Amino acid sequence: MDFSLFESVLEESQIISGDGLKVRYHHIWHMDQPLKALCLLLPETTEEVSNIMKICYENDLPVVVHGGLTNLVGSTETDGHEVVISTERLNNIEEIDTSSRTMTVQAGVILENIHEAAASADLLFPLNFGARGSAQIGGIISTNAGGLRVLKYGMTRQLILGLEAVMADGSIISSMKKIIKDNSAYDVKQLFIGSEGTLGIVTKAILKLEEAPNSRNAAYIGFNDYHKVVTFLKYMDSNLAGKLSGFELIWRNSYVQMTSVSDAVRPPLPYEYNYYVLIEALGSHPQNDQIEFQVLLENAIEKEQVLDAVMAQSPSDVEWFFRIREDVNNLVDFMKHDQHFDISLPIPLIGQYIADRYKSLSQIEGVEQVFAFGHVADGNIHFMVGKTNLSPELKKQIDHCIYDGLKEMGGSVSAEHGIGTHKKDYLKLCRSIEEITLMKSIKSIMDPKSLLNPGKIF
Amino acid sequence: MDFSLFESVLEESQIISGDGLKVRYHHIWHMDQPLKALCLLLPETTEEVSNIMKICYENDLPVVVHGGLTNLVGSTETDGHEVVISTERLNNIEEIDTSSRTMTVQAGVILENIHEAAASADLLFPLNFGARGSAQIGGIISTNAGGLRVLKYGMTRQLILGLEAVMADGSIISSMKKIIKDNSAYDVKQLFIGSEGTLGIVTKAILKLEEAPNSRNAAYIGFNDYHKVVTFLKYMDSNLAGKLSGFELIWRNSYVQMTSVSDAVRPPLPYEYNYYVLIEALGSHPQNDQIEFQVLLENAIEKEQVLDAVMAQSPSDVEWFFRIREDVNNLVDFMKHDQHFDISLPIPLIGQYIADRYKSLSQIEGVEQVFAFGHVADGNIHFMVGKTNLSPELKKQIDHCIYDGLKEMGGSVSAEHGIGTHKKDYLKLCRSIEEITLMKSIKSIMDPKSLLNPGKIF
Numbered sequence: 001m002d003f004s005l006f007e008s009v010l011e012e013s014q015i016i017s018g019d020g021l022k023v024r025y026h027h028i029w030h031m032d033q034p035l036k037a038l039c040l041l042l043p044e045t046t047e048e049v050s051n052i053m054k055i056c057y058e059n060d061l062p063v064v065v066h067g068g069l070t071n072l073v074g075s076t077e078t079d080g081h082e083v084v085i086s087t088e089r090l091n092n093i094e095e096i097d098t099s100s101r102t103m104t105v106q107a108g109v110i111l112e113n114i115h116e117a118a119a120s121a122d123l124l125f126p127l128n129f130g131a132r133g134s135a136q137i138g139g140i141i142s143t144n145a146g147g148l149r150v151l152k153y154g155m156t157r158q159l160i161l162g163l164e165a166v167m168a169d170g171s172i173i174s175s176m177k178k179i180i181k182d183n184s185a186y187d188v189k190q191l192f193i194g195s196e197g198t199l200g201i202v203t204k205a206i207l208k209l210e211e212a213p214n215s216r217n218a219a220y221i222g223f224n225d226y227h228k229v230v231t232f233l234k235y236m237d238s239n240l241a242g243k244l245s246g247f248e249l250i251w252r253n254s255y256v257q258m259t260s261v262s263d264a265v266r267p268p269l270p271y272e273y274n275y276y277v278l279i280e281a282l283g284s285h286p287q288n289d290q291i292e293f294q295v296l297l298e299n300a301i302e303k304e305q306v307l308d309a310v311m312a313q314s315p316s317d318v319e320w321f322f323r324i325r326e327d328v329n330n331l332v333d334f335m336k337h338d339q340h341f342d343i344s345l346p347i348p349l350i351g352q353y354i355a356d357r358y359k360s361l362s363q364i365e366g367v368e369q370v371f372a373f374g375h376v377a378d379g380n381i382h383f384m385v386g387k388t389n390l391s392p393e394l395k396k397q398i399d400h401c402i403y404d405g406l407k408e409m410g411g412s413v414s415a416e417h418g419i420g421t422h423k424k425d426y427l428k429l430c431r432s433i434e435e436i437t438l439m440k441s442i443k444s445i446m447d448p449k450s451l452l453n454p455g456k457i458f
Numbered sequence: 459m460d461f462s463l464f465e466s467v468l469e470e471s472q473i474i475s476g477d478g479l480k481v482r483y484h485h486i487w488h489m490d491q492p493l494k495a496l497c498l499l500l501p502e503t504t505e506e507v508s509n510i511m512k513i514c515y516e517n518d519l520p521v522v523v524h525g526g527l528t529n530l531v532g533s534t535e536t537d538g539h540e541v542v543i544s545t546e547r548l549n550n551i552e553e554i555d556t557s558s559r560t561m562t563v564q565a566g567v568i569l570e571n572i573h574e575a576a577a578s579a580d581l582l583f584p585l586n587f588g589a590r591g592s593a594q595i596g597g598i599i600s601t602n603a604g605g606l607r608v609l610k611y612g613m614t615r616q617l618i619l620g621l622e623a624v625m626a627d628g629s630i631i632s633s634m635k636k637i638i639k640d641n642s643a644y645d646v647k648q649l650f651i652g653s654e655g656t657l658g659i660v661t662k663a664i665l666k667l668e669e670a671p672n673s674r675n676a677a678y679i680g681f682n683d684y685h686k687v688v689t690f691l692k693y694m695d696s697n698l699a700g701k702l703s704g705f706e707l708i709w710r711n712s713y714v715q716m717t718s719v720s721d722a723v724r725p726p727l728p729y730e731y732n733y734y735v736l737i738e739a740l741g742s743h744p745q746n747d748q749i750e751f752q753v754l755l756e757n758a759i760e761k762e763q764v765l766d767a768v769m770a771q772s773p774s775d776v777e778w779f780f781r782i783r784e785d786v787n788n789l790v791d792f793m794k795h796d797q798h799f800d801i802s803l804p805i806p807l808i809g810q811y812i813a814d815r816y817k818s819l820s821q822i823e824g825v826e827q828v829f830a831f832g833h834v835a836d837g838n839i840h841f842m843v844g845k846t847n848l849s850p851e852l853k854k855q856i857d858h859c860i861y862d863g864l865k866e867m868g869g870s871v872s873a874e875h876g877i878g879t880h881k882k883d884y885l886k887l888c889r890s891i892e893e894i895t896l897m898k899s900i901k902s903i904m905d906p907k908s909l910l911n912p913g914k915i916f
Contacts, residue, residue, distance in 0.1 A: 099688050099806035100837075122696075146639050152700070155639060158616055162868075173892045178804040179837045181604050181613060181873035183652055184881070184888045185915050186897045190648040194641055211696035230557050238580075238669035241742035242610070242700025284699035292743075346636040348557035379558075379637045410620075415639035423642070430642045434631045438904070439644045445899045457643050 003039055009051035014042040027069055036080035044089045046203040054170030056083055062454045065197045067139030070131035073420030075196045075456055087138045096121045100178040101209045107138025107202050123209040126153035130326045138202040144194030146416035151377040152245040162206030163189040168447040178206055196418050197453040199446045213282035215289040218318045219297060222273030222308040226351025229275055232305055233377055239296050246280030248325050249376035257331055258324050265324045268310045278325050331371050335386030341402050344380045345411030360401050366394045380415035403429050419457045461497055467509035472500040485527055494538035502547045504630060504661040512628030514541055520912045523655045525597030528589035531878030533654045533914055545596045554579045558636040559667045565596025565660050581667040584611035588784045596660040602652030604874035609835040610703040620664030621647040626905040636664055654876050655911040657904045671740035673747040676776045677755060680731030680766040684809025687733055690763055691835055697754050704738030706783050707834035715789055716782050723782045726768045736783050789829050793844030799860050802838045803869030818859050824852045838873035861887050877915045
């Protein structure tokens, strides 16, 4: 390939090829696999991304965009024949507007940096998940990331006010507005959110910020019956009136494993319950909020809604409680090979569904461990399945065991990670022929040459 | 036209034509204008809507869908050559799921009935606006309605979990899921939300419900400086930590008029301030919430953040406070002819922008009154302009006076009502050529014969 094409629009230092690619990675969790690509480009402005795409469009070059590479479903995989555009130098926080409560950012800004910048203005960007130190906002938007506070603040889609993207032909589509309400015709920015880079390249966004909370309370609660978990969710959400921000469920065996590896993740509650819930509330009055939270838990115990509860007594307790839930490596490290899932289904059906899956997975030869945990208030459960080998047959057997009942239940094969390459075969299990046909027509008009993130989703 | 076409898919009583149309209306606020249409059809199921559309597609018949007709921007207007599909018999509430906190409804269910059904299950459908007694959920979804509680709960888009729509060719596209998180490829339901019936006909939806609040507090607050309004918004939002649900701003002259016509809308505060804010908070602990709300207001007065405040002391006070804001007829009745606006712009720019518009509107001959008020926390201001005559020149002059500065400010010509026919000429003032081009390509693949709500938006 003739890289001089790109030299007309980029500096030499922004074009990496040949041996330079060897220190680049395919996947942030598999750093042993070097990047396979024609070249990697490092644009610093939207115009540069636009110029790159004009060249790619003219020359029929397929393009994959790399942000933090934390997607987990193969959304950023390459075959070697693609131009990779890295957003790492698109890393400016352009503005924080404290009155509009917005932040204007380029696509490559890392989530943790957004958190810090917001906090420095007494504001909060509420989106939060384990990969916050690597995930970039462009990728977060392209995958409509969820995480730990969707219950209170919504998914990424709810937090994007303005958006700018570069289309396949290099044209720039910009709607950089700070306003919450804009019903002037179709909300086309929705198309770029959650489409995994297959419809356009997100280059800039205006994020919706919230007033920073002053109090944070957390607790672990033990249950034996799933239906009591659902009743407790309603009880806490109703009584905390907007302050309940997290409601995570961990199945007993996952909790045991998550709390066994070090003192930093020691168990807050004993190992005698079937279900462990981690709840979080964000408020504005530290003293009152703590008392209110505690009284609600005491009442729940008294009324036998819950079996046991332990409340974080300090910020470091809160950190301890969350580390247990967030450090999934404590599960992964324990497995020979791992296969993970990210399903969603209606909240009342989750208990029975997971119980059934534990049973049927245990009957598959080659399955060694099954760990379930997740954002139960969002109907989103993560599964990690440990297995003895990487055979495609075993993978398929496990996939089918997890996915096969979902369609009838109105569930989804991907609550938050997306389809990428890993779940392509299962898309039809949760979307109808009519939906997929419509998606493909949209893809065909927005990316007529199929250059954007080829081979992903469909 | 040969109505027997439709007799193959509907009962005779579901087809209205000729004289039958005379008792039907063009617009709910102009009940003197009878409906002009080829015929009006009254389907009772999604399948009937689908069958109607198959016939219309086959025979190139344009279609306009009529719900509650409260859109205000000509979105449901007809010329006389269209088939009108009324959703009024699609009025079943199919299910309330208290654990999933969802309600499944057909498109013709009226918002107020949704409110009542949710309340009967101790839940809340938070969307709320003046036309709730007429507006139907299908139209609400098609226009992405906003209203009085967007600040806390979001616009309609944020409250729709599942959606079913009939496409131009009669095919049914269904994604009736109760789940909050579904990242399985493109979220195509977003296309039907806010596209004013031009891309498909919404027939069914699954609504996201919230736990019902137990306390409701409200107050009027007086200010002379706009920037203090913004500071107060941040102060209350920060301190109420998720409980602040409404923050409405009324300019002095609008407040005077709104509180002058009867004892039911008597003024809660005297006429001496430049700005009046109506705030609402929804919580779960009546006694504590009232004390907290009061203390916050007292502190604001003490710190001279606000000049005056009066708090509702009873549910009937709350009703009184809201009646003032909601009964816009108290403004309309006062005008010879009215022209209304529904703009949005970044919150910090609103004060100066509106002040400038008051000045320049007053210099237009034929303008008699100018009233501004709106959902300031959402950056959304409504203007009502009273005028002496209906000349197109005067209308245009007023339109330009309101819209001309918006583009540079990152504003929108429609925050919540939509484009319809009334704002078509101004769409380009807030959307780029690239955005409009993309919208038109989407329209062309989803409605290739341009049969759905023809002449609207573009």
